[in-house]
Amino acid sequence: MGRSVLIVEDHESMALVLDHLVRREGCEPQAASCPDAAAQAVAASPPDLVVIDADLARRSGLDLCQSLRADPRLEGLRIMVLSARCARLDIERAFALGADAFLPKPFAISDMRATLRALLELDPPAGGGKPTEAHHG
Amino acid sequence: MAERERLGLRLRIFLFFALLLCVSAVATGAGIWVAAGRIGDHALPHLVLGAGGAWFVTALVILLVWQKFDENVARPILALSHELERESTESAARAGVNTAPARYLGKLGPAIERAVEALGQERAATAAKIASATREAESAKARLESVLSELKQAVIICNRQHLILLYNTEAVRLLGVAENVGLGRPLSALMLDEPIRHALERVEARYRAGRHLTHPDGLSIAVLTATATGQRTLAGRLGLIVDGAGGDISGFAVSLGDVTHQIEAASARDRLIWDTIESLTPALSALSAIGELFDEPDAPQGVGRAAFDAAITAESRHAADAIAKLAERHAGLKSGVWPMEDTFSPTLFACIVGRLPMTLRGSVSIEGEGLWLHAETYSIVELLAHVIRRLAPEAGRVSLLAERRGGNVSFDLVWTGELISLARLESWLAEPLEHTLGQLTGRDVLARHRTGFLPNRAPDGRARLRLPLGSAIHDHEGAPAMPLPKRPEFYDFDLMNRALPADLAGQDLRHLNYVVFDTETTGLNPGRGDQIVQVAGVRIVNGRLLRGEVFDELVNPGRPIPAASTRIHHITDAMVADRPPVEPVLRRFHTFAKGAVLIAHNAAFDMRFLELRQEQAGVRFDHPVLDTVLLSALISDPADEHTLDALAERFGITLLPEERHTALGDSIATGAVFLRMLDLLAARGIRTLADAQEASDTMVALRRRQSY
Numbered sequence: 093m094g095r096s097v098l099i100v101e102d103h104e105s106m107a108l109v110l111d112h113l114v115r116r117e118g119c120e121p122q123a124a125s126c127p128d129a130a131a132q133a134v135a136a137s138p139p140d141l142v143v144i145d146a147d148l149a150r151r152s153g154l155d156l157c158q159s160l161r162a163d164p165r166l167e168g169l170r171i172m173v174l175s176a177r178c179a180r181l182d183i184e185r186a187f188a189l190g191a192d193a194f195l196p197k198p199f200a201i202s203d204m205r206a207t208l209r210a211l212l213e214l215d216p217p218a219g220g221g222k223p224t225e226a227h228h229g
Numbered sequence: 230m231a232e233r234e235r236l237g238l239r240l241r242i243f244l245f246f247a248l249l250l251c252v253s254a255v256a257t258g259a260g261i262w263v264a265a266g267r268i269g270d271h272a273l274p275h276l277v278l279g280a281g282g283a284w285f286v287t288a289l290v291i292l293l294v295w296q297k298f299d300e301n302v303a304r305p306i307l308a309l310s311h312e313l314e315r316e317s318t319e320s321a322a323r324a325g326v327n328t329a330p331a332r333y334l335g336k337l338g339p340a341i342e343r344a345v346e347a348l349g350q351e352r353a354a355t356a357a358k359i360a361s362a363t364r365e366a367e368s369a370k371a372r373l374e375s376v377l378s379e380l381k382q383a384v385i386i387c388n389r390q391h392l393i394l395l396y397n398t399e400a401v402r403l404l405g406v407a408e409n410v411g412l413g414r415p416l417s418a419l420m421l422d423e424p425i426r427h428a429l430e431r432v433e434a435r436y437r438a439g440r441h442l443t444h445p446d447g448l449s450i451a452v453l454t455a456t457a458t459g460q461r462t463l464a465g466r467l468g469l470i471v472d473g474a475g476g477d478i479s480g481f482a483v484s485l486g487d488v489t490h491q492i493e494a495a496s497a498r499d500r501l502i503w504d505t506i507e508s509l510t511p512a513l514s515a516l517s518a519i520g521e522l523f524d525e526p527d528a529p530q531g532v533g534r535a536a537f538d539a540a541i542t543a544e545s546r547h548a549a550d551a552i553a554k555l556a557e558r559h560a561g562l563k564s565g566v567w568p569m570e571d572t573f574s575p576t577l578f579a580c581i582v583g584r585l586p587m588t589l590r591g592s593v594s595i596e597g598e599g600l601w602l603h604a605e606t607y608s609i610v611e612l613l614a615h616v617i618r619r620l621a622p623e624a625g626r627v628s629l630l631a632e633r634r635g636g637n638v639s640f641d642l643v644w645t646g647e648l649i650s651l652a653r654l655e656s657w658l659a660e661p662l663e664h665t666l667g668q669l670t671g672r673d674v675l676a677r678h679r680t681g682f683l684p685n686r687a688p689d690g691r692a693r694l695r696l697p698l699g700s701a702i703h704d705h706e707g708a709p710a711m712p713l714p715k716r717p718e719f720y721d722f723d724l725m726n727r728a729l730p731a732d733l734a735g736q737d738l739r740h741l742n743y744v745v746f747d748t749e750t751t752g753l754n755p756g757r758g759d760q761i762v763q764v765a766g767v768r769i770v771n772g773r774l775l776r777g778e779v780f781d782e783l784v785n786p787g788r789p790i791p792a793a794s795t796r797i798h799h800i801t802d803a804m805v806a807d808r809p810p811v812e813p814v815l816r817r818f819h820t821f822a823k824g825a826v827l828i829a830h831n832a833a834f835d836m837r838f839l840e841l842r843q844e845q846a847g848v849r850f851d852h853p854v855l856d857t858v859l860l861s862a863l864i865s866d867p868a869d870e871h872t873l874d875a876l877a878e879r880f881g882i883t884l885l886p887e888e889r890h891t892a893l894g895d896s897i898a899t900g901a902v903f904l905r906m907l908d909l910l911a912a913r914g915i916r917t918l919a920d921a922q923e924a925s926d927t928m929v930a931l932r933r934r935q936s937y
Contacts, residue, residue, distance in 0.1 A: 105515035105540035112522065112529065112537075147507070176510035198514035201521040 094119040095212045096139040100130040100156060101174075102148050110143060113201070117208055127156035138166055141211050146175035146186065147197075154189050161190030170211040174199070239303045246295035250288055257284040305330035309341060311866070314912070316345055381486070382465060388480040391416045391425075395482075403463070403487055404456055411778045413742055413770045418820075420463060420485075424454040428467045429481060436469055436478065452483060464488040501558050508551040512544040519544075560679055571701040572606050574631035574638070575599040580606070581629065584614035589621050597630035601701035602638040608674040609698070611662045613640065615671060616682075616694070619657045620649065624692070634697065641687070642694040648684050649694060658682075733826065733853055734919040738907055741918060743769040743855075744822040745900035746780075747892040748835045749798040751790050755838050760786035761811050762800050764818050765892030767900050768825065772907075774900045780821045781893045783808045798890065815839065815846035822852060826918060830873050830899045832856035853918055857899050857906070859925040864909040873898055880905040 097114045101107040102125045114121040122139060124130035127148065134142070142160065144153040157171055171193075173186040178196035186194045193207050208214070261280050265273050312326040326345045331338035377384055383400035387393055393414050404419045416422055432450040435441050441448050449468040455461060465485035472479050519537050522528060529537055578595045585593065613629075621627055624644035632639050658671035675681050680697050687693040733741065746766035752759035761784050768778040783800065785808040795801055829835045832854050839850045861871045869875070873895060877884060882901045888894030910916070915924050 103511040103515065105519070105544050106511055108536055108540055109515055109518040109522065112533075116527070147511075176506065176514070197510055198517045201518055201525075204518075 096120040098122045098139040098142045100124045101145045141170045143172045158189045301333035382484040384484050386482045421454045428452045462489045505555045512547045516544045580610045581613045596628045600631040600638045603699040612674040637697045638700045640696040643691045648692045739772050742825045744825040745828040745896045747895040763892045767896045782814045784811045784814050812846040819848040827852045827854045830857045859928045876902045
């Protein structure tokens with residue numbers, strides 16, 4: 093069984109892309125379209141990584157990030173924040189609130205893969221180039 | 230006190246003559262008594278009769294002499310001393326003294342005349358010296374005033390206590406609260422004071438540390454604040470005023486402009502940009518990610534691919550919508566970057582005609598009414614002049630007119646004949662305009678104004694080229710809220726070192742702020758339902774009557790105005806029909822009179838009307854009050870009249886005919902009378918507000934006693 097990744101993203105197409113990428117890394121994706129649903133999912137079965145879109149419509153994803161970090165039971169949890177707001181201050185704020193990684197939107201698929209692997213401590217892709225199906229198969 | 234002295238002089242003379250009478254009576258009696266002892270009883274009746282007769286004649290002579298003395302010496306001396314007293318106070322200076330009563334006083338009358346004449350000449354000489362010395366200052370002042378009044382920036386100068394020492398016309402227009410703008414008023418009544426205090430704190434710190442010597446902004450600093458009501462955003466600069474190099478800080482000057490529209494335009498632009506980013510980013514992020522995925526060798530295939538295809542369709546549509554919305558909203562934004570301003574169409578038309586060659590000017594005529602619009606005037610003038618230069622050779626006579634269409638104003642070029650073809654028009658618009666910076670083309674100017682030419686036919690069948698432009702941002706159609714006098718007293722630097730008076734009672738009457746006011750009413754009985762129909766007032770600050778700082782409002786009394794009252798104040802029912810009721814007017818007047826001593830001619834009457842309605846208005850007129858009738862009674866002969874007309878005449882105050890018997894005119898006259906009274910009051914030891922109130926109270930008590 094691969095690592096579990098919770099994707100908190102309210103934009104359907106982006107959720108689809110992230111779901112695809114996570115599966116390709118051999119991990120088990122879960123989806124939540126709002127912070128409340130995400131909190132419930134985390135409580136039910138804590139994932140290894142949460143990918144949070146900071147620009148959620150109703151409540152900031154950074155709130156979720158902060159509350160997850162405040163929970164002592166989730167010590168080993170890794171958090172990746174995605175955001176279209178990527179001024180220096182936005183990035184610093186994400187890290188201050190407990191993010192382990194920050195990826196500006198739009199992102200390159202390769203960056204996303206590399207970040208996912210780094211956070212989940214997966215093996216680097218063979219040859220250091222683009223990840224291939226063979227490597228994960 | 231003067232009254233007692235005057236009676237004293239005549240009484241003393243009378244007593245002297247009475248004493249003579251007594252002495253002569255005693256002497257005659259004693260003579261009779263002594264003689265009676267020496268002569269026989271038979272002669273006594275003759276002696277008594279003779280001596281008595283002689284005494285009686287003597288007594289008559291004494292009485293006659295007393296009467297003549299009183300009439301020709303005592304009274305004239307009193308009259309002369311009164312005249313001299315008036316003459317000696319400069320404010321009551323008149324044409325010579327009346328020495329007629331002194332005709333029996335030998336050379337005293339002519340001597341006094343000469344003395345007064347000499348005094349007059351001395352005063353005239355002094356006045357001439359002062360006049361010539363101040364003429365230069367006056368002309369400098371006039372230049373300053375004209376510069377200030379033409380400035381499109383609001384300029385306000387304050388002392389350290391943030392009281393206003395100077396303001397210009399634009400400040401009144403921009404800050405717009407007529408009751409609040411005024412000399413000696415606190416700045417905080419006009420605008421948010423905090424940003425000003427903050428800016429001052431910073432620039433003061435800079436000054437104290439000597440950093441202003443090297444700082445590029447010296448003693449000035451940028452400020453951003455808002456009007457007291459928060460409706461307008463103001464931006465400008467604040468400059469510290471110091472007494473000479475390294476001297477004390479005596480105040481500060483602020484120049485401010487209304488940036489509400491620029492800031493609104495800028496923030497609307499920011500909002501639009503951010504909204505677009507927010508709505509495009511997720512779509513484009515998804516699209517670029519999917520594109521990358523599809524590029525990969527293990528791109529999703531079959532069923533998995535269909536979900537991505539649907540996502541591509543949805544996101545592309547979303548992105549297209551976002552761009553369409555951006556274009557639509559961008560078109561609706563008013564330009565905040567180009568120096569757009571409100572302008573009046575006839576002014577622009579005159580400029581356009583002025584740009585044409587002489588040969589063409591005769592063929593252009595201006596039609597229709599003048600309208601206000603919002604444009605970058607220079608480039609619009611150049612554009613229209615360019616189009617007319619191209620159009621006129623083939624169109625013949627061209628008319629220029631402005632027309633209102635919905636929320637916009639259109640400039641129309643109208644001529645008899647054929648419509649102009651779009652191709653020709655486009656070729657003209659592609660040409661660079663003369664005299665413009667950076668070789669602007671007509672197309673650039675149109676893009677800058679987000680508009681374009683529409684060729685069509687006018688309703689009367691003439692060919693037309695229509696240019697829609699934005700209408701004015703500000704309201705220019707209504708009358709200005711407060712008509713400003715030609716040379717208003719907009720500044721008073723003597724206030725520089727004055728704080729708000731804490732204890733009014735002990736203040737010198739000359740240094741207090743006053744509001745001299747008058748009300749017109751439906752009748753004389755407030756207790757029986759008579760109401761106010763007009764309230765007017767004028768401020769006195771630092772001993773100056775400020776004709777530029779007035780309050781003048783009509784009130785709808787909510788009942789018909791009797792014809793008898795209309796005859797007095799000329800205010801008719803029709804004039805007050807659309808005026809506000811008394812409550813809001815009293816509230817505004819209360820603000821106008823804040824911190825001032827109220828003065829009225831026969832104040833009890835006006836105060837009664839104010840007090841009857843103050844509760845409904847939610848204010849309290851608990852100002853100190855002075856009454857010019859009572860003050861006049863304190864300083865004049867008992868026989869003098871105390872009507873406003875009589876006082877104005879006595880003090881040599883001339884009123885314009887149109888000002889007489891209007892609430893404002895009477896307020897101004899009362900104010901002028903009051904200022905003239907100050908010297909006479911001071912001569913009687915009435916110097917402070919407490920003195921004046923105490924003396925007035927005594928006068929009220931005295932009058933009450935007299936009337937019983």
